Amino acid sequence: xxxxxxxxxxxxxxxxxxxxxxxxxxxxxxxxxxxxxxxxxxxxxxxxxxxxxxxxxxxxxxxxxxxxxxxxxxxxxxxxxxxxxxxxxxxxxxxxxxxxxxxxxxxxxxxxxxxxxxxxxxxxxxxxxxxxxxxxxxxxxxxxxxxxxxxxxxxxxxxxxxxxxxxxxxxxxxxxxxxxxxxxxxxx
Amino acid sequence: xxxxxxxxxxxxxxxxxxxxxxxxxxxxxxxxxxxxxxxxxxxxxxxxxxxxxxxxxxxxxxxxxxxxxxxxxxxxxxxxxxxxxxxxxxxxxxxxxxxxxxxxxxxxxxxxxxxxxxxxxxxxxxxxxxxxxxxxxxxxxxxxxxxxxxxxxxxxxxxxxxxxxxxxxxxxxxxxxxxxxxxxxxxx
Numbered sequence: 001x002x003x004x005x006x007x008x009x010x011x012x013x014x015x016x017x018x019x020x021x022x023x024x025x026x027x028x029x030x031x032x033x034x035x036x037x038x039x040x041x042x043x044x045x046x047x048x049x050x051x052x053x054x055x056x057x058x059x060x061x062x063x064x065x066x067x068x069x070x071x072x073x074x075x076x077x078x079x080x081x082x083x084x085x086x087x088x089x090x091x092x093x094x095x096x097x098x099x100x101x102x103x104x105x106x107x108x109x110x111x112x113x114x115x116x117x118x119x120x121x122x123x124x125x126x127x128x129x130x131x132x133x134x135x136x137x138x139x140x141x142x143x144x145x146x147x148x149x150x151x152x153x154x155x156x157x158x159x160x161x162x163x164x165x166x167x168x169x170x171x172x173x174x175x176x177x178x179x180x181x182x183x184x185x186x187x188x
Numbered sequence: 189x190x191x192x193x194x195x196x197x198x199x200x201x202x203x204x205x206x207x208x209x210x211x212x213x214x215x216x217x218x219x220x221x222x223x224x225x226x227x228x229x230x231x232x233x234x235x236x237x238x239x240x241x242x243x244x245x246x247x248x249x250x251x252x253x254x255x256x257x258x259x260x261x262x263x264x265x266x267x268x269x270x271x272x273x274x275x276x277x278x279x280x281x282x283x284x285x286x287x288x289x290x291x292x293x294x295x296x297x298x299x300x301x302x303x304x305x306x307x308x309x310x311x312x313x314x315x316x317x318x319x320x321x322x323x324x325x326x327x328x329x330x331x332x333x334x335x336x337x338x339x340x341x342x343x344x345x346x347x348x349x350x351x352x353x354x355x356x357x358x359x360x361x362x363x364x365x366x367x368x369x370x371x372x373x374x375x376x
Contacts, residue, residue: 002300002305003332004328004329005328005331006328006329007231007232007327008232008329009226009228009234011203011234011256011258012344012347013203013349013362014203014225015225034226035225035226035227036227037202037223037224037225037235038223038224039316039319040223040319040321041223041318042318042319043316043317044196046197047227047235049227049228068199070199070200073366076372077367077372077373077375077376078376079373080370080373081373081374081376083373084370084373084374095376096376116200117190123316126314128227128231128233128312128323129233130228131227131230133235133323135316135321138195138197139195140192140193140194140195141192141193141195141196142191142192142193143190144189144190144191145189152193153355154355155355155356156200156353156360159200161200161201162363163201163351166226169368169371170366170368171366171367171369172362173362173364174201174351174360174361174363175361175362175364178261178350178358178359178360179264179265179358180358180359181357182268182272184359185264185266185267185268185269185270185271186268187265188284
C-alpha cells in the first residue's frame, strides 16, 4: 500500500559536496551543498544548485569556477560545519585548520586534506526558483595517493565518502559491495 | 600528494534512478540513469540527464512527465537490467514481472514493487552536450508502507537504497549512521 507524502526534496542517495571558491579579494571559501550530481558525459559536467543568499553564489558568479571536494568519513564534522557557517563572516579554513590549494586550471581552491577534488568551470547558469543551478565542466580531477587503488584509479573503498539523507537530515556511510553494473542484470 | 586523473564523470555518491515514462502508445517503460540529483527546494525539483538515443528521452519529450523510482537492495538486479535493455525493443515490465502503476497526478507510470516513487512534471529542458537535462518539479512522492518509519516519514534504513560508483562501475549499499546534519559540525 502506497502513501502520498506530498511534494518534497527527498531522494536516495543525496551527496555531500563541499564547494570551493574564491571571493573578489581572493579569500578562499568552502560551503557544503547537497543539491547536485553529474549531468553530462561529453563534456564531463556536474550540476550544483545554490541559493542566491549564500556567499558561494556570489563567488561563482564572479569567478565562473568552483571545485567540488568529497569529504571522507574522517571529515564528516568539518563537512557539516561548512554547511552551517557562512563565508561572509567566517574564515572556514582557519576555523577547521584545513588547507586551501589554488587549482592549476581554474580560479578556485581545493581542500588539500580531502582525497577527491573536482575542478570545474561554469558553462551554464539556470534560474529554477529558490535555487540557481550552475553547471560546471569538469576540467580535471585530483586524487590523493591515499585514495587511489592498485590500478591508479580512484577507489571508493579508500576514499570512504558518505551521503546525506534529506528526509531525516542524517549522514550515512557507504555500505557493502553489491555487484558489477551493466553485468548483474544481464540474465533477464 | 595529489595525482591528476584528467576530466572524468566520477563523483561520490552517484544515484541509481529508475525513470518511468509512457511512450506515445501508452506503453510503460523504465530506464536506469545515474546522472542527476535534487536541484531546487522551491519548487521542489530534481534533475535527470539522458542521451537523445534513449527511448526514455523521446517519451519525456512527448509526455513532459516522468517518475523516479528508487530501487532497494532486493531489486539491484532489476535496476541493472533497466540500464542494459532498451524499451525500443523490450517490454521491461513483462521481462522482470514488475508492475507499472499510472500516477494519479502526472502522465507517467511508477513501479509498484519499489518502495519510493517520485512523480515529476518537466519544467525545464537544457541541452548540455551528449546529455540533455530534464528538470522535473516533484509534484508528489509515494512511499510504500514498508518504507515508512514510525513517524510516518520515509525511512532510509527501511527503504535500503543503494548507489553507483562511476569509477569502478560497481554498486554499493548504504552504510552506517554517522550523525545528524546541521548539528555535529556546530562545535568549530
